[in-house]
Amino acid sequence: MGKVILITGAARSGKSEWAEYLAQQSGKQVVYVATATENPDDPEWQKRIAVHQQRRPQTWVTLAVPRELSATLADAKPQSCLLIDSLGTWVTNFLDEDEISWQNTIAEFLDTVQLVAADMLFVAEEVGWGVVPAYPIGRQFRDRLGALVRKLGVVCDTVYLVAGGHVLNLSVLGTPLPTAINEEL
Numbered sequence: 001m002g003k004v005i006l007i008t009g010a011a012r013s014g015k016s017e018w019a020e021y022l023a024q025q026s027g028k029q030v031v032y033v034a035t036a037t038e039n040p041d042d043p044e045w046q047k048r049i050a051v052h053q054q055r056r057p058q059t060w061v062t063l064a065v066p067r068e069l070s071a072t073l074a075d076a077k078p079q080s081c082l083l084i085d086s087l088g089t090w091v092t093n094f095l096d097e098d099e100i101s102w103q104n105t106i107a108e109f110l111d112t113v114q115l116v117a118a119d120m121l122f123v124a125e126e127v128g129w130g131v132v133p134a135y136p137i138g139r140q141f142r143d144r145l146g147a148l149v150r151k152l153g154v155v156c157d158t159v160y161l162v163a164g165g166h167v168l169n170l171s172v173l174g175t176p177l178p179t180a181i182n183e184e185l
Contacts, residue, residue, distance in 0.1 A: 002078065002119040006153055008126045009162035018162050019083050019121045020055060026119055028081040030060040035090040037066045052085070066093045070105075070112040078117035087152075088125035091145045095137060106148060114155055124149045126161070154179075 005022065009015040023030045034052070039045050056062065065072045069090055076082055084090075094102055113120065126149070127142045153159045159170040 001114060002117050003158070004113060004116075004156045005119075005121045006124060006149070006156045006159045007121065007162060008124045008149055008153075008159070010126055010129070013162040014165065014167075015123050015125075015160075015162040016052065016085055017055070018160060018167055019085065019123045022121055023060075023081050023083045024057070026081040028079055028119060029077075030057075031076065031080050031082045031118075032056055032060050032062045033065050033069070033072055033082055033084040034062060035066055035069070035084065035086060035093065037064070037093070066090070070108045073109075073112050073116050073118075073120065076116055076118035076120075081119040081121065082116075083121045083123070085123040086125060087122055087148060088127070088141075088145050091141060091148060094144075095141060102144060106151070109148075110151055110155065113152065122152060122156075124152070 005019075007015045007019045007022075023032075034049075036045075036049055038049060053062075063072060067090075069084065073082065073084075094105060097105065125145065127145050133139045133142055153170075154176065157171070159174075161168045161170050
């Protein structure tokens with residue numbers, strides 16, 4: 001199994017830039033896995049995508065993977081470094097799935113992550129530090145992404161939190177929750 005790294009943080013915290021830095025430092029062929037889908041009717045969204053695209057070195061391979069993340073990871077070559085940006089957008093692409101289908105998707109994803117020989121850097125938004133969303137779809141997103149990040153963090157070699165212009169290595173500074181507590185999700 002390759003290295004599995006999770007980079008989490010708030011919006012505009014620098015988590016994608018930190019992941020890009022780590023990918024460049026890997027010395028491997030970087031495969032940027034973009035989970036966002038373009039939306040020509042949303043110029044602000046298109047601008048966000050363009051900023052990410054402009055930061056990437058031209059030597060990086062880019063794959064647009066809005067849903068088939070497990071299959072993409074399973075196909076990764078051992079000598080590559082996959083940068084998956086972002087899990088929050090990936091979760092959004094599944095909000096129409098019922099809970100049983102979603103749990104199956106997550107189980108397949110987590111099983112696949114543990115079998116991949118390539119290095120993987122996952123970028124994920126940290127949710128739930130603010131107001132409880134007023135709408136059911138907002139609460140569903142928050143709960144699904146929060147649970148996914150927590151479950152993924154358990155199998156990662158390193159977990160980083162990016163906040164306030166600083167990167168914290170939670171794997172060094174923190175203590176993982178006991179396994180029994182994480183299994184309750």
